[in-house]
Amino acid sequence: MKYEWRKKEKSLYLPKDTPTIVEVPELSYLTIKGEGNPNMASFSNAVAALYKVSYTIKMLPKKGVIPDGYYDYTVFPLEGFWDSKIPVTAEQPLNLDQLIYKIMIRQPDFVTTELVSEIKITRLASLATELVDRIQFETIKEGRNLQMMHVGSYADEIHSFNKMDDYCKEMNLKKVGHQHKEIYVSDPKRVAPEKLKTVLRFPIH
Numbered sequence: 001m002k003y004e005w006r007k008k009e010k011s012l013y014l015p016k017d018t019p020t021i022v023e024v025p026e027l028s029y030l031t032i033k034g035e036g037n038p039n040m041a042s043f044s045n046a047v048a049a050l051y052k053v054s055y056t057i058k059m060l061p062k063k064g065v066i067p068d069g070y071y072d073y074t075v076f077p078l079e080g081f082w083d084s085k086i087p088v089t090a091e092q093p094l095n096l097d098q099l100i101y102k103i104m105i106r107q108p109d110f111v112t113t114e115l116v117s118e119i120k121i122t123r124l125a126s127l128a129t130e131l132v133d134r135i136q137f138e139t140i141k142e143g144r145n146l147q148m149m150h151v152g153s154y155a156d157e158i159h160s161f162n163k164m165d166d167y168c169k170e171m172n173l174k175k176v177g178h179q180h181k182e183i184y185v186s187d188p189k190r191v192a193p194e195k196l197k198t199v200l201r202f203p204i205h
Contacts, residue, residue: 003073003108013077013183015199017149017160019167022201024142028111029104030054032134035085037096046103047078049131054105056123057115069110076106083179104138113137142181146173147201149185153193157182160200168204176203 005013011022030053032046054075060067080103088094116137124132146168150160161180168175183199191197 001072003071005074005076005106013185013199015147015149017151019146019148019164021204022145022147024145024201026139026141028107028109028137028139029079030107030116031102031104031136031138032131033102033136034134035100038099038101039096043101043103045128045131046134049127049135050078050103050105051075052127053116053119053124053135054107056119057107057111067110067112067115071108071110073108077184079104079106079181079183081179081181087178104140107137111137142201142203144204145181145201146175146204147199150198150200151195153196154198157198157200164200164202173204176205179203 012024015022030050032050034043034046036042057067058073058075061070080101083100084094085098085100086092086095116135120132120135146164148160148164150157152159165175167173180200180202183201185197185199186195188196
């Protein structure tokens with residue numbers, strides 16, 4: 001039976017549209033680091049590279065390669081850690097050109113460093129060498145976080161973040177650092193901006 005993250009891991013990928021605390025375990029990802037405006041071609045090229053590798057892994061059995069422990073699954077959604085070179089304040093609004101990011105796609109637990117290395121060498125001829133070199137395989141443990149589902153355009157995320165900040169004040173919680181995570185549950189090419197679903201998450205203590 002195909003592993004469906006939408007059904008099996010709702011607490012991580014389909015939270016409520018109100019702030020909730022979640023413990024995120026150690027998970028494996030393909031990642032690419034970058035900086036600058038996400039509307040630029042360099043960002044979309046990085047996203048495409050992550051999906052290329054992710055779908056290459058998923059489709060390996062159709063190429064006659066079955067990794068140890070392989071099982072069928074739905075490819076996980078795009079995620080990203082976001083920060084800014086210049087701290088965002090009321091007096092200093094967000095400057096997209098100053099963004100720093102690490103985008104990623106989670107991988108099922110049978111994926112190993114060795115498997116990813118082999119794929120990068122033998123099955124990514126269509127990708128630019130620079131992009132292949134930037135792709136990393138990492139295990140990341142986010143730990144205790146506050147999250148909520150934001151419904152609407154990316155430009156309106158500030159309203160959801162304000163709700164999360166208010167929740168922290170009410171519950172005597174503190175955000176750790178300036179970085180936050182976004183999980184893109186909806187495909188912006190297929191869903192209207194006002195209906196986009198994006199998980200917003202940041203670490204707390």
